[in-house]
Amino acid sequence: MVNIDGRLSRKRPADGRAITPALLSDGLMILDGFWIVLSALATKFVLYFELATSDAPSTRHLAVALITSALTLIIFRRRRLYEIDEIVEPTGRIREVLQGFISAVALTLALGFLLKVSDSFSRIWLVTWVSICGLGLLLIHSLSAGLLNRIDSRGMLARRIVIYGVSGRTVELLRRLSLAPSKYSVLGIFDDVSPGNAPCAVNGGLEDLVRLCRSQPVDEIILSLSTLEEERFKAVLERLSELPIAVRFCPPFSNIAEYAKGFVRHQGITLIEVFDPPLRAWDLVIKRTEDIVIGALALILFSIPLSLAAIAIKLESRGPAFFRQERQGFNGQRIRVWKLRTMKVVETGASIVQATKYDPRITRVGKFLRKTSLDELPQLLNVLRGEMSLVGPRPYAINHDEAFKDHLPSFIKRYKIKPGMTGWAQVNGLRGEISSEGDLRTRLEYDLFYLEHWSIWFDLKVLGLTPLYGFVNRNAY
Structure with a gap:
């Protein structure tokens, strides 16, 4: 991680807040x-001691519990009972919880009556289960309301906001956000052309804002510009598009809103959606779980080939079998990636010469390792450490990144997510030396397509195609 003064820190950069309102809301829904299902089966077991058997009645009770659970969650969501603002009500909207659950039970009973299966269930079980389950839901929502009130009152769920631009709307925006200090935390106000008599304190310019966003977690950047000079606005958007942070635009006049594609509201102020991070809330949890589970299994699976490769490297030439190179990671932070040595020299400095065909620096063992991408397998350690992901844009040497950005400024957008061991570009045959701007542009298009269309299924598809198309390629040397 790069500190605000530009020094490299050994602390791993965070890619998102561990607890977000969306995760808490979904967690309550899952609970x-x-x-509902657990209480139904537990009541059946206690009353009849039949849960351990595989008889049909137990299966029917499970089906009823699942249907009731689904209907309850649908009703609760329609009544906004999983929105944080509603959960933190003093009573957690207890009456709404009870009414919603009873409505779900009534719909389940009506369905059972229509299908003529209601006689298959004991009235004692039904009354006991509904009573216990209803009381449990009341308790869950009451405790959740108390817990989230404490969390909310301490500002732990507050959106961390940075504002760029000083205008009359900025003052009004600050006033509105200050009315809910537990929900919004303004980390700073930045502007490059603010007037001398600015109505509020300015903490720096655009580059200061970017440094702040790279040094600490920021949830949202709000653009509040007094005028809309096209060139300046375009330059600001280009710079902010490099950050994995949501960007909203607070229009200086209201009629611009009708041309926007999306809106969010903060305390009555309408903001136009400009950018959103590729991965948020559960996306981050799912992708990190995927990296840990599959990454750990892969490390175990490839431990013997890695050991044999390391021995072969040591036998062929002097030098370490493993080494680390500095790369650019998530949000432009510096990371050090593990590699198997494939050359007679170890290049870890600021200037690394890209390998070419018939490169005399590559050893015989190294040629095989590079051809099959086995030299990249130690990066599983970077994946488990959280610095890389199994699937994502491939990271390049720092000096290569700088050169690529000079030719294609939008190249930096690749780092809005963690770099990957393999990627959509690699399984489509885009490996090895980048010899032209067209080649660079094509790789960028594949990487940005992955960012825009990410899903767990997309990741599994790339991982499945990697042994077929990502490991061996005639352009890899």
């Missing part, structure tokens, strides 16, 4: 669904 409700789990409790």
Whole structure:
């Protein structure tokens, strides 16, 4: 991680807040669904001691519990009972919780009556389960309301906001956000052309804002410009597009809103959506889980080939079997990636010469390792450390990144997510030396397509294609 003064820190950069309102909301929903099913089966077991058997009645009770659970969650969501503002109500909207659950039970009973299966269930079980389950839901929502009130009152869920631009709208925006200090935390106000008699304190310019966003977590950047000079606005957007942070635009006049594609509202102020981070909330949790589980299994699976490769390297030439090179990681932070040595020299400095065909620096063992991409396998350690991901844009040497950005400024957008061991570009045959701007542009298009269309299924597709198309390629040397 790069500190605000530009020094390299050994602390791993965070790619998002561990606890977000979306995760808490979804967590409560999952807890409700789990409790409804668990209470149904537990009541059946206690009353009849039949849960351990595989008889049909137990299966029917499970089906009823799942249907009731699904209906309850649908009703709760329609009544906005999983929105943080509603959960933190003093009573957690207890009456709404009870009414929603009873409505779900009534719909389940009506369905059972229509299908003529209601006689298959004990009335004692039904009354006992509904009573226990209803009380449990009330308790869950009451405790959740108390817990989230404490978290909210300490500002732990506050959106961390940075504002760029000083205008009359900025003052009004600050006033509105200050009305809810537990929900919004303004980290700074920045502007490059603010007037001398600015109505609020300015903490620096655009580059200062970018440094702040790279040195600490920021949830949202709000653009509040007094005028819309095309060139300046375009330059600001180009710079902010490099950050994995949501960017909103607070229009200086209201009628611009009708041309926007999306809006968000903060305390009655309408903001136009400009950029969103590629991965948010559960996306980050799912992708990190994927990296840990598959990465750990892959490290175990490839431990013997890695050991044999390391021995072969040591036998062929002097020098370390493993070494680390500095790369650019998530949000432009510096990371050090592990590699197997494939050359007679170890290049880890600021200037690394890209390998070419018939490169005399490459050893015989190294040629095989590079051809099959086995030299990249130690990066599984970077994946488990959270510095890289299994799937994502491939990282390049720092000096290569700088040169690529000079030819194609939008190249830096690749780092809005963690770099990957393999990627969509690699399984489409784009490996090895970048010999032209057209080649660079094509790789960037594949990487940005991955960012825009990410899903767990997309990741699994890339991982599945990697042994077929990503490991061996005639352009890899």
